[in-house]
Amino acid sequence: MLALAVLPVSVRSQESALAPAGAGDGTDMGAAPVVQAIDRVLARLEPEIRRAMVDGRIPSLVISLTDRQGELWSGAYGESNLWARTPATTNTVYLIGSTFKAQSTVALLQQMEQGRFALDDPVSDHLDGLIIRGEDIERPVTFRHLLTHTSGMPVDFGPHALWGDSAPLSLDSYLGDSLRVDTPPLEGVVYSNMAYSLVGHLVEKFSGVPYKQYIRDNVWGALGMTSTAFNPTPDMVERLAVPYVPDEDSGRNAPTQRLTANVWPAGIVYGTVHDQAAWVRFNLGNGTWGDGHLLRGATLDEMHTLQYEQFAGMPMGGGWGYENPGYGLTWWTSTRDGERFFAHSGSVPGYTAFASGNRTRGFGVALLTNGNRAHPHLVRLTRLALDLLAAELDESR
Numbered sequence: 001m002l003a004l005a006v007l008p009v010s011v012r013s014q015e016s017a018l019a020p021a022g023a024g025d026g027t028d029m030g031a032a033p034v035v036q037a038i039d040r041v042l043a044r045l046e047p048e049i050r051r052a053m054v055d056g057r058i059p060s061l062v063i064s065l066t067d068r069q070g071e072l073w074s075g076a077y078g079e080s081n082l083w084a085r086t087p088a089t090t091n092t093v094y095l096i097g098s099t100f101k102a103q104s105t106v107a108l109l110q111q112m113e114q115g116r117f118a119l120d121d122p123v124s125d126h127l128d129g130l131i132i133r134g135e136d137i138e139r140p141v142t143f144r145h146l147l148t149h150t151s152g153m154p155v156d157f158g159p160h161a162l163w164g165d166s167a168p169l170s171l172d173s174y175l176g177d178s179l180r181v182d183t184p185p186l187e188g189v190v191y192s193n194m195a196y197s198l199v200g201h202l203v204e205k206f207s208g209v210p211y212k213q214y215i216r217d218n219v220w221g222a223l224g225m226t227s228t229a230f231n232p233t234p235d236m237v238e239r240l241a242v243p244y245v246p247d248e249d250s251g252r253n254a255p256t257q258r259l260t261a262n263v264w265p266a267g268i269v270y271g272t273v274h275d276q277a278a279w280v281r282f283n284l285g286n287g288t289w290g291d292g293h294l295l296r297g298a299t300l301d302e303m304h305t306l307q308y309e310q311f312a313g314m315p316m317g318g319g320w321g322y323e324n325p326g327y328g329l330t331w332w333t334s335t336r337d338g339e340r341f342f343a344h345s346g347s348v349p350g351y352t353a354f355a356s357g358n359r360t361r362g363f364g365v366a367l368l369t370n371g372n373r374a375h376p377h378l379v380r381l382t383r384l385a386l387d388l389l390a391a392e393l394d395e396s397r
Helices: 029-055 097-113 171-178 193-207 211-223 273-283 297-303 375-396
Strands: 011-016 060-067 071-081 159-161 244-246 253-255 259-261 323-327 332-336 339-348 351-358 363-369
Touching: 029 060, 029 071, 029 375, 060 273, 060 375, 071 273, 097 193, 097 211, 097 273, 097 297, 097 339, 097 351, 171 193, 193 211, 211 273, 273 351, 273 363, 339 375, 351 375, 363 375
Parallel strands: none
Antiparallel strands: 011 071, 060 071, 060 363, 159 259, 244 253, 323 332, 332 339, 339 351, 351 363
16 A cells, blocks of 8 residues: 655645724724634635645645635645745746636637627638648537537647657647547537637637737736746746656655647646636626726626536536536536536646636635646535635625
8 A cells, every 4th residue: 555645734825815804903894704704714624625635645735715806815735846845825836727728718709709700600711721620511610619629629738848859839830730620519528628729729810919919918918817827937937836746656746747738728828826816706707807898798608608408417527516517618617506606627747726616606716736636626625615605705795
C-alpha cells in the first residue's frame, strides 16, 4: 500500500472584501450580518477544504466566494512550491485550463451580436479557405454544434513541453493540417479542444483583430482581469505555482513538465483566483459590467441554457450536476428545485481549476489548484460552498 504524505494545508492567507464591523471607526454596521454569515460558511467549509487537499493530494488550493456585487472572501491553502515551501496566496498564478473556453465563447458571441453570423449557420460558410475534412454538406457543422461539443470534431491536444525543442503550430497551420470531423454533428457529445481552436480562428476572422489581442481588450480588459494571460507577464511568472502529479511509487507529489499545446486557444491560459472570481461574477449577472456591457442579457442567458435536451442527464466532469446536466453554450448547466446552476472545470497535468455559480441566487465559487485531476474534490467543495452561501447569506439579507 502506498503511503500518502500529509500535505501542508494550513491557511496561509485569507482576505475578505467585507471589513469587520466596528463602533465609531466608520465601518458600515450593515456589513456585520454578512461578515458573520461568511464566518459561519467558513466554519463548515474550511475543514472540507483540508480534507479535499489530503484526499486529492492537492499541494495548494486557492478559493474565492463571490456574489453579483463582488468578492465576499478569498483564501489560500498549502504550498505553491513544495521544494521551496512557498505558501500559496490568493495572488498565486495557476493554469486555468478549460475554464477559459467560455471566455472565448463570449468573444465569439460578441461577433454574433454584431451580425457576423447566427448560431445555426453552417460554420463552413464563414471559413474562407479552411476546410472541415469529412464534413457532409447535407449535415453541416453549425456554430451551436461547436459550442456544445456536438460537432463531431475530435478531442485533440497536441502537447509540447513548454521549454522543449518543439513548439505549437500557428493557429492557421494547425487548423489547416488537422481540422476535421470524425462523425456527423449531433451523433453524440465528444469534448473537443479542436472546436475551440476553431472558435479562436473565427473570433480573429470576424473581428479583424489578432485573437490574443481581442481577448485581452474585449474580455479580460473589460472585466478588469489584469492577471490573466496566454503567456504570463514577468510579474505573473514570479507568482506561478509549480504543477504536481502524484508519484505512483512513493505516493508523494512530484513536479511535472509544464505543457503547452497546438490547441492552446482551448485553455492554455494562466490566471489568479481573483480574476476567476470576476469571471464568475459576470456570469451571475445580465451581461453588464460597470458602466458597460460585454453581452446582451439574452445572449448571456442563452450561454446558460441547456441546448440539446437529448444529451442531458449525464454527469459532467468530476460528477457535477443536479437535474438534467448538460451543455449550454460552453457552460455546463443544471437545475435543482427550479434554481439554475453553471460550472466548468479546467485541467492539464499538474493543475485543476473549477468555476461555478448559482444564477438564481447570485452566488459563485472559483477554485484553482496545482493538483492533478482533482475534479471530484473541487466539485464537492463547490456544491457545499454554494449551498452554505445560499443558506447563510439569504438569511442575513
